[in-house]
Amino acid sequence: MRAVCLLSGTGTNLQVILENIATGNIPISLNAVISDNPMAKGIEKADTSGITTKVIDYKLYDEQSIYHEQLKQSVLIENPDLIILAGYMRILSDDFCETFRGKIINIHPSLLPAYKGLNTHHRVLEAKETHHGTSVHFVIPELDGGPIVIQYRIKIHSSDTADTLKKRVQEGEYQIYSKALKWFALDQLEMKNDKVMFHGDHLDKPILIEEN
Structure with missing residues (x-):
């Protein structure tokens, strides 16, 4: 099962999830970690684990609709079965929620x-x-x-x-x-x-x- 994680901060939940993936307790493949915050410590944790990371800094977008579309397209590329929110501090757009309905936890x-x-x-x-x-x-x-x-x-x-x-x-x-x-x-x-x-x-x- 392919998964993507969205986070904004330290990634404490991400670290526990990674440990559970490593032991086989959570049988998923975490294909990417995406953050809205370039300073997020969680990105460093993902990099250390060899997971693809991407930062989409919401502060760089004058129009939030463009940010949300960029986020959606970045997730779609990964074709996930599951999207894990682990301290992601942005409110997801209605379009994002509907596009991945039933896949976001x-x-x-x-x-x-x-x-x-x-x-x-x-x-x-x-x-x-x-x-x-x-x-x-x-x-x-x-x-x-x-x-x-x-x-x-x-x-x-x-x-x-x-x-x-x-x-x-x-x-x-x-x-x-x-x-x-x-x-x-x-x-x-x-x-x-x-x-x-x-x-x-x-x-x-x-x-x-x-x-x-």
């Missing part, structure tokens, strides 16, 4: 559908929530609105800060993203009619894993 640091968008760790603390977590979902044009596959949930402690929550949530990300990507690669997971299908059956609610 993202991980978001909240218990969706709550806290879509940015700064989730700060926002859950401000709202005095009792739980927080992360969600793997298929991508549709609605921001962070695609059907959810699996979630990792943690209890928020009175001593938690945004930084401690980020660290604990990331530990969960590494676990559940690898699971979801493996299921997809083994044809056990798909999106059909905007619903999650798992082992051929409609998944009524996301799979939930609790922090130990």
Whole structure:
């Protein structure tokens, strides 16, 4: 199975994915890593692993529609079966989402559908929530609105800060993203009619894993 990864930052999730590919736990071929950020550390990780990389710096485009078209064409060249978003901070165009519908998977640091968008760790603390977590979902044009596959949930402690929550949530990300990507690669997971299908059956609610 051919895959492309889009990222904007340090590539911590990418590193875990690469390790799982190397051990055969995620049976995919990662053919390219594409970033919108020329300073992204994730590009260095991909280069070190011998993976084709490309930077499409969104700041160089006066019209975002041109940027999105360039991104789409760069991905189409790779003919991917799967597009992995690993800390990609740009909102994908509707056209991109429709072109690759059912092939794009993202991980978001909240218990969706709550806290879509940015700064989730700060926002859950401000709202005095009792739980927080992360969600793997298929991508549709609605921001962070695609059907959810699996979630990792943690209890928020009175001593938690945004930084401690980020660290604990990331530990969960590494676990559940690898699971979801493996299921997809083994044809056990798909999106059909905007619903999650798992082992051929409609998944009524996301799979939930609790922090130990």
